[in-house]
Amino acid sequence: MRIRSALAAAAVLTLAAACSGGGGGESSAAPNEPVKINFLSLAWQKESLAANKQLVDEWNKANPKIQVTYVQGSWDNVNDQLVTQFAGGTAPDVIHNDSPALAGFSSDGYLLDLKDKLPAELKSDIPQAAWDTVTFDDGKGRQGVYGVPFLQESQVIIANKKLLDASGVRVPTSDNPWTWDEFSAAAKKMTKDGNFGVAWPMKSPVNKTLNLALNFGGTFFQTADGKTTVKVGPEEREVLQRIHDQLYKDKSADPAALGQGTADPLPAFYKGKFALLPAGVYLRQQVAEQAPDGFEWVTLPAPKGTSAQQGAVSQTLSIAQESKHPDEAMKFIAFFLNGQNQAKLAKGDWLLPTSQTAAADPAMTTKENGWDVATASAKNLVVAPFLKVNGFDEWKSKVATPVLQEYFGNKITIDQAASKLVEDGNKVLERYQR
């Protein structure tokens, strides 16, 4: 789907001129004229869906003159949908997406720069690091803010408590996480009786490995003289090599999980086939819901390298450039993403709120279901340079995903993987920099 998006985006460029005009940040509504706003939401978990709908209902009751229509989309297809709707000038007013997707849309001029529209309270409640994830070039060299970041995902380790305790290894805390060496040693220690210490589901390996690569300063892209190229040096190789070592040198990682999606190893995890599962914080929801009676699990912080930094991806709400009611859309966003409401949304999606008010909510810091560890991990999130690269999406789907799958499948060496990532990747990037 992402490949299609990239192709479609190229087609859209040629058609954009014919479809420009409209919105541009000025409300077309006369004073007191009732307006209707479409809100494309990507909520899909039961609690998140309920929270989204409840907040829209609350808004509609309190604001009879600004009525919001809730339109549900899906993560897998949203960019294909938006490419067409932007080109056709029929995009929803308020758009839920994630920050990497905003780079292309903002440089193509489809999203409204919110810089001057953000209410002070909302702006100050969200830290600058999160705003950085939605600050992009508008395609003409100007930096703008193209979304309000509200939920973030960090990597944690979900652990089988019984196996963890039995191994006798030090239990890491948010203040004192494992180093990668400790993590490898712990995984080796927990590998016995046909069971493994850790499982790495690598069906979609790019986000996970690239975000963790920042532990060692791995940025994967470098910009010089205005030109961005792919870089796979010692910093970028570190996490890749360590995961590979767990699989083939230490043999402490379950090879059965390698081709699986994020949630696929859970049944084997509940059965004790492996002890540690590195995953996004949202996976806790499935563990809490599905784990068999008596199964004890804990959330551990991700390991640290030279730092504990991880790449941050935010879920965002943006306003379409074509929107006829941008001011009203901004008012709705400000309500929808206030601290109290962000806490509800974060709980519903089992993700981390960007709002400092929301993060201080007692529900976000409770030990239950590892919320304390998850919320503490937010401090390590930084803007990953690769998420700002125009063409990253295509590099990820066409180059990085197959190359990393081959590497983790032990079909190519790390040198071959690095060479492919760089050479094939630069060819992709070149097209975006002409």
Add this chain to the structure above:
Amino acid sequence: MRRVPQYAALVAYIVFLAFPLVWLLSTALKTPREMAMADPTWIPRDPTLANFADAFGEQDLVGAALRSLVVALFSSVLTVLVSLPAAYAMARYRGLLNKIAIGWVLVSQVFPFILIIIPLFMIMRDLALVNTLPGLVLVHVTFTLPFALWMLQGYVRAVPRELEEAAAVDGATRLRSIASVVAPLLAPGVVATLLFSFISSWNEFMFALVILQNPDVMTLPLTLVRFTGPEGVARLGPLAAASLMATIPSLIFFAIIQRRLKSGLMAGAVKG
């Protein structure tokens, strides 16, 4: 006793065919905990209707199914009505134009739809057909037509030309021989094409995704995908419950049309 292996093979085949449906039903009745067990169970240990309650409570599945049914029925009938005369012409008249037409039908199948979806969307927008079921029907007909045409012209070719010639010798006009001789023999082909068009339209997702933006007009595939999250993570229980429900109209349509398919085959046999 000699038939035992035949029956065994038949039962095995039916089990094979029924497996996805049985598994869907089993999944729809399981709790999240049972669904995540490493040793899956065929029969739910603690059957629950919660997945159905969630699926129907969260989404307008009945409304979406009705809209899908309307779109699929109209699309399939229109496809057959439009493609039938064209298929006859393609099969019976031979010449350069005919070859070009057949070639074009084949070529039209190789375009990736992503190349045409944006211009198509703009045309639909200018015709005020975005967000309308007739607009979706039109698109489905357009995109099912080449293959339907290809299928039907094959069926027409299979009807011996000599039968029409014999009817002509008996004094029948071309229209009369088409109506009385060719049409009954084509019935199975028409029904098969109808089935193909119906299924294509019933399952179609991408065009519906870009054309239908108003939640009140969305079709079933758009509603089903709402139970999936990023990177293939899905709420399996409600998804299975909703998918099970989504198969029912198709099964009913098949059950009804299957008789026609059989009677059409019989009619063809007698005439032939």
